[in-house]
Each structure stands twice: as structure tokens, then as C-alpha cells.
Amino acid sequence: MDRQSIAARLRALLGDGAVLTAPEDFARYRADSAMRAADGIACVVRPADTAEVARVVVACRDAGMPVVPRGGGTGYAGGSLPLPGQHAVVLSLERLRRIRAVDPVGNVLVAEAGCTLHEVREAAAGAGRTVGLDHGGAGTSMIGGNLATNAGGNNVVRYGMAREQVLGVEAVLADGTVLGPPAALPKCNAGYDLRHLILGSEGTLAVITAAALRMRPEAIGRETAILGLAAPEQAIALFVRARGALGEAISAFELMGRAGLDLHFAHTGAAREPFAERLPWYVLLECESTSRHFDLRAAFEELLAQALDQGVVRAGAIATSAAQRRAMWSLREGIVHAMGAASYHIVKTDTAVPVVRVPEFIERVAADCAARVPGCVPVAFGHIGDGNIHLNVLPPAGGGDAALRAAAGDMARAIEDIAVGLGGTVSAEHGIGQTKRAALARMRPARELDLMRAIKRAFDPQGVLNPGKILGAPAVGDHDHA
Numbered sequence: 001m002d003r004q005s006i007a008a009r010l011r012a013l014l015g016d017g018a019v020l021t022a023p024e025d026f027a028r029y030r031a032d033s034a035m036r037a038a039d040g041i042a043c044v045v046r047p048a049d050t051a052e053v054a055r056v057v058v059a060c061r062d063a064g065m066p067v068v069p070r071g072g073g074t075g076y077a078g079g080s081l082p083l084p085g086q087h088a089v090v091l092s093l094e095r096l097r098r099i100r101a102v103d104p105v106g107n108v109l110v111a112e113a114g115c116t117l118h119e120v121r122e123a124a125a126g127a128g129r130t131v132g133l134d135h136g137g138a139g140t141s142m143i144g145g146n147l148a149t150n151a152g153g154n155n156v157v158r159y160g161m162a163r164e165q166v167l168g169v170e171a172v173l174a175d176g177t178v179l180g181p182p183a184a185l186p187k188c189n190a191g192y193d194l195r196h197l198i199l200g201s202e203g204t205l206a207v208i209t210a211a212a213l214r215m216r217p218e219a220i221g222r223e224t225a226i227l228g229l230a231a232p233e234q235a236i237a238l239f240v241r242a243r244g245a246l247g248e249a250i251s252a253f254e255l256m257g258r259a260g261l262d263l264h265f266a267h268t269g270a271a272r273e274p275f276a277e278r279l280p281w282y283v284l285l286e287c288e289s290t291s292r293h294f295d296l297r298a299a300f301e302e303l304l305a306q307a308l309d310q311g312v313v314r315a316g317a318i319a320t321s322a323a324q325r326r327a328m329w330s331l332r333e334g335i336v337h338a339m340g341a342a343s344y345h346i347v348k349t350d351t352a353v354p355v356v357r358v359p360e361f362i363e364r365v366a367a368d369c370a371a372r373v374p375g376c377v378p379v380a381f382g383h384i385g386d387g388n389i390h391l392n393v394l395p396p397a398g399g400g401d402a403a404l405r406a407a408a409g410d411m412a413r414a415i416e417d418i419a420v421g422l423g424g425t426v427s428a429e430h431g432i433g434q435t436k437r438a439a440l441a442r443m444r445p446a447r448e449l450d451l452m453r454a455i456k457r458a459f460d461p462q463g464v465l466n467p468g469k470i471l472g473a474p475a476v477g478d479h480d481h482a
């Protein structure tokens, strides 16, 4: 079916205002954090509720038109964009924006897919609770997108990934069936748990329209520190000590390398060094407590004093105000923003390895990259507390973009292969989408890929929902590493 016909059919079902067809209206829907789609959007449809989502999916299935679900468009794998050469209906969840329920007794919050993560967190905070998911894209990414990608973020070390926050989902299947309402039970062992197949399936198995999320007690104490270190080995030593002293209170343990900070300083034009001495590595450590009977500050100070005394860290500062805490986090988030601004000429990965192997991973990658493009700058940063080191590579200082660009595909593959060889993964939290399909195929055994294809066929026999994402063969012109 052509663009005009599918748009006319969707307009007849949902009304004129729900369907966008003017190319200038597509601008907001053409890109994610990794890439830009040249073309391929037949129309953008913006249903207002779950029943309308189901009508859209059925109409598209009947018309043989692929449906690409879209949340905030902040993903890093091109999952919310049509594939090159594909014509698809982009199904935006942005109008499903209600917080349906907040239950502080059962500690459950039910949110529609189009609520931003920030809105969900605010709703929980209004009830004196929190949800255990937060990351730098919280203001724009939507809870449906977060669950569809099984997002990670800054607090995985305490609360786990997105799927661990979910009690139940409401979702529209490829034949228009609505699974739901979302179960709000912490315990339910009644058969296969379809929720866990849908979570992290990147819109290929179902369209998530709402979710029941687990709320947790809100922290009543929080401590944040930045620590300067000589090497990643010290970060691991500090992590082990922090676990011993503070246990599950650790809510963030983030690594920042010198190169990442320098990029951030160059991007902002202001070098806000944390300490007088320029150190090669930094850790941002944050802990929280929900008990009035645990003296978090005392435990935190004791840990840091010992780490300084014993030479595990070279310098340290504890935030004494909200402004200082924000300044510490702005160093960490600043690296991501600077990376985004420089992304046209860097190699980006989303690797993870077992925490204990992070130093070896960083060292081996540095050696491999130097051999491929002398002078290039590996930038290791990220959620070291759960082994998720984003290892990106900048061109040599003073030029060399062309050399790095020419080597980029092989270099990214080599970084991912090193991670997998150490027991790690090619995608820790960003998913596969369209940019990492070849990497997935290299990493997983054939039998596992076959089972994934069988699951896809069982959910979506006609291939309506985000066809070609995750499992599809890379298309001509596919750049495996955006």
C-alpha cells in the first residue's frame, strides 16, 4: 500500500489530527541518539489510547505496512527508525501519557507508555517513593521505550535493569490483541512470563502501552563523592571496599577517564578540574539509605578516609550541597553530551565485561586501537559498578579523522570481540536495533538465534512489528556501528 492510502486509512480510523504526513512534520521522528533516517516514513500516527494503538496495528498488518514503534527517540541503536529502503508507519506513543494509578500500599505505579521517565519518577516522588531506573535521557525518553530497550543507567548497581522494575505490562500484539491490564503482583508463577519476552524486545514482539512498575522507598539520605585514582585497578579495589562497607547502599559507581573529561571540558569551554592535580581516572560514587537507623555519612566518610590512607584513591571530595552533587554528576553526564556532539567522527560501543575484568578490558582495547590507528584516543567511561564500560575512540589529536573513519568498523568489531572474549557482551544496555545486528549474530550461538527467530514468528508471523530489527540481515548500507 502506498503512503497516501495508509495515511487515509489511519485518518479514517483515528481522525485527521492523529496522522502526520507532511515531510516537515517528520523532522522530530527522523533521528535517534545514534543515527538519522534518510527517508522511509510513510506517515507518523499518534494514537490516543490502547484501543487506538490496536486499530493502527491491525490496519497496518492488513495493508502489509511495517510498524515502527517510537517513544522519545533517544535510543542508541536506530530501533525507532525505518530501515534503509523500508517504508513504514511510525507509531508514536507520545499521546499515551497518563499516570493511571499510584498505590503506596502495594508500592505499584501504573504509567502509560508515553510518560517520560522523568514524569514517572516525579509521580513516584509525589507518593514518597522512587522507581529504580534513572539515566541521562530521563527527560525525553519514555517509559515504553525504556522498557522496550530494557534500559540500564546509573542505578543498576542498586536496583537492576529496567525489567527488574516491572511487575506487569499492557501490550498490543501484532494481531491487535491487547495483553493486559498490567499485573500488579510481585509474585505470579502462572506459566511462561510473557512480560520478560516483551521487555527488551525493542518493539519487535509487541507495542507496550502501559506498565505496572515497582516503587521503592525514597532515599532519606544520600552521599556523593568524586575520587581521583591512578588506574582502573584502583576503581575495582575501591568497589570491593565500598561493597564491604556500604553493601546495597551503593546506588552509582561510575568511571570517568581523563580523555572523556578533557573532551567534556573542550566541549563546554570550561575546565572544571575536580582536584588541583590532574589525575588519569575518576570514580563518581553515590550511596543512598532509606533507614533512619543507618548513619550513611559516617560509613561513607570512614570508607573514603581508609581508601585515601591506604593509597587506593589519590584524592577525594564529598558533596556537601545539592549544587556540589549536581556539579559532580555534570562531569559524568558531560562526557555523554560531548560524545554526542563529536559522534560523527568517533567509534562508539556499549560493551560490558565482568566487573573484575574491566582493567584488563581497558588495557587490551587501548593496545589494539593504538596498533590500528596510532595516536587515536580510547575513551573509557560508564557504569563500572556493573561492568558496562562504553569504550569509544576519538581521532588522533590534530586530525586523523579519515584514518579513524577508515578503521572504525574493524576497530569497533575488535573492541566488541575483546569484550565477548572476556565473558562480556556487545550490547549492555542500548540494545541491537538496526546498528548492532551483525554484532549480535557474531556473539550468539546459531541455536539461540534460531530460538529468537521462532519467538518472533510466534508473536508476529507476518512481520508487522519493527521487522528487520534485532534479527534481520543487515541491509545494504547498514553501518553496524553508528
Ligand SMILES: Cc1cc2nc3c(=O)[nH]c(=O)nc-3n(C[C@H](O)[C@H](O)[C@H](O)COP(=O)(O)OP(=O)(O)OC[C@H]3O[C@@H](n4cnc5c(N)ncnc54)[C@H](O)[C@@H]3O)c2cc1C
Binding pocket: 032, 033, 068, 069, 070, 071, 072, 073, 074, 075, 076, 078, 079, 080, 081, 093, 113, 135, 136, 137, 138, 140, 141, 142, 143, 144, 145, 146, 147, 148, 149, 150, 151, 152, 153, 154, 202, 203, 204, 206, 207, 208, 209, 336, 337, 429, 430, 433, 466, 469
Ligand atoms: C543523554 C542520554 C543519556 C542516556 N543514558 C542512558 C543510560 O545510561 N542507559 C541506557 O540504557 N540508555 C541511556 N540512554 C538511551 C535511551 O534513553 C534509552 O535507550 C531509552 O530506553 C530509549 O527510550 P525512548 O523512549 O527514547 O525509545 P526510542 O528511542 O523511541 O525507541 C527505542 C526502541 O524501543 C522501541 N519502542 C519505543 N517505544 C516502544 C513501545 N511503547 N513499545 C514497544 N517498543 C517501543 C522502538 O521501536 C526502538 O526499537 C541515554 C540517552 C541519552 C540521550
